[in-house]
Amino acid sequence: EETKSWKKLINIAVSGAAGMISNHLLFKLASGEVFGPDQPIALKLLGSERSLQALEGVAMELEDSLFPLLREVSIGIDPYEVFQDAEWALLIGAKPRGPGMERADLLDINGQIFAEQGRALNAVASRNVKVIVVGNPCNTNALICMKNAPNIPAKNFHALTRLDENRAKCQLALKAGVFYDKVSNVTIWGNHSTTQVPDFLNAKIDGMPVIDVIKDRKWLEEEFTEKVQKRGGVLIQKWGRSSAASTAVSIVDAIRALITPTPKGDWFSTGVYTDGNPYGIAEGIVFSMPCRSNGDGDYVLVKDTEAELLAEKRCVAHLTGEGIAVCDLPGDTMLPGE
Ligand code: LMR
Numbered sequence: 001e002e003t004k005s006w007k008k009l010i011n012i013a014v015s016g017a018a019g020m021i022s023n024h025l026l027f028k029l030a031s032g033e034v035f036g037p038d039q040p041i042a043l044k045l046l047g048s049e050r051s052l053q054a055l056e057g058v059a060m061e062l063e064d065s066l067f068p069l070l071r072e073v074s075i076g077i078d079p080y081e082v083f084q085d086a087e088w089a090l091l092i093g094a095k096p097r098g099p100g101m102e103r104a105d106l107l108d109i110n111g112q113i114f115a116e117q118g119r120a121l122n123a124v125a126s127r128n129v130k131v132i133v134v135g136n137p138c139n140t141n142a143l144i145c146m147k148n149a150p151n152i153p154a155k156n157f158h159a160l161t162r163l164d165e166n167r168a169k170c171q172l173a174l175k176a177g178v179f180y181d182k183v184s185n186v187t188i189w190g191n192h193s194t195t196q197v198p199d200f201l202n203a204k205i206d207g208m209p210v211i212d213v214i215k216d217r218k219w220l221e222e223e224f225t226e227k228v229q230k231r232g233g234v235l236i237q238k239w240g241r242s243s244a245a246s247t248a249v250s251i252v253d254a255i256r257a258l259i260t261p262t263p264k265g266d267w268f269s270t271g272v273y274t275d276g277n278p279y280g281i282a283e284g285i286v287f288s289m290p291c292r293s294n295g296d297g298d299y300v301l302v303k304d305t306e307a308e309l310l311a312e313k314r315c316v317a318h319l320t321g322e323g324i325a326v327c328d329l330p331g332d333t334m335l336p337g338e
Contacts (some may be wrong), residue, residue, distance in 0.1 A: 096112055
């Protein structure tokens with residue numbers, strides 16, 4: 001008999017489950033390295049008609065691995081079945097871009113998929129399902145999915161920009177000649193596309209501002225930024241297909257970021273709905289921003305430090321000789337609905 005006390009089984013749905021990214025991801029999920037060594041899981045794998053045979057193969061390999069935490073593997077091609085009671089939905093399945101394409105070229109083809117999957121989640125998933133959209137263009141696909149799932153909180157939908165964050169951290173570490181774990185507070189702003197802004201101004205190395213450690217401002221503004229923006233495309237040129245292993249790793253990082261408390265003073269990037277954001281970013285889109293989590297699966301947006309300092313300054317105007325104090329410190333900076 002089991003001496004260990006297990007947590008309650010959780011249902012994890014993965015689309016594109018017969019694809020390359022999933023082939024890395026599923027075995028990490030099953031091994032316990034994502035949700036923890038006391039967390040049994042059920043994997044619900046969504047494929048397409050075309051990939052059904054391959055999906056059967058994936059399920060066979062998962063079963064043959066005898067993972068103690070993997071209690072169920074089911075496969076299917078109908079999202080209304082596969083997403084039943086899902087507590088996590090990792091939406092990877094979509095047509096990937098090939099050499100010479102931009103991610104936005106996939107808008108039409110992939111948008112339909114995410115509309116349907118949004119409706120399916122709305123109908124059958126757990127009311128608090130956390131959704132991570134990986135298929136490109138992931139920001140807009142996440143928006144489509146969210147809009148088709150009105151009964152699930154908008155804040156539960158994420159577009160994966162953790163891969164960009166990891167890429168940025170790697171480049172900063174290499175340039176500074178330090179190990180990756182010394183780099184923190186890296187924000188990816190905006191779209192998972194070549195217009196994204198990897199923020200080196202607020203990033204830190206060993207707790208110090210990156211700009212005080214890497215003095216080569218031209219490198220930061222030009223080479224670094226472009227390298228991160230174009231990394232996915234360069235990889236496609238080299239491989240002839242898009243990144244898979246590093247994407248799977250970044251999905252693991254993105255999940256862990258939501259289920260473990262964010263280290264003090266740090267944050268992570270994820271693409272989330274902008275309604276109520278404190279940065280002045282247009283509402284109604286999915287935009288990557290800095291977030292923190294207390295580990296319960298939710299997040300709060302990191303406060304805008306500039307706005308906060310200006311508000312504090314207005315509050316103490318009588319002490320700085322700038323007239324009468326006006327206190328308008330904003331309350332919390334959570335998204336509505338929290
Ligand atoms: C990536 O960034 O590697 C993926 O989004 C695939 C792509 O199209 O670049």
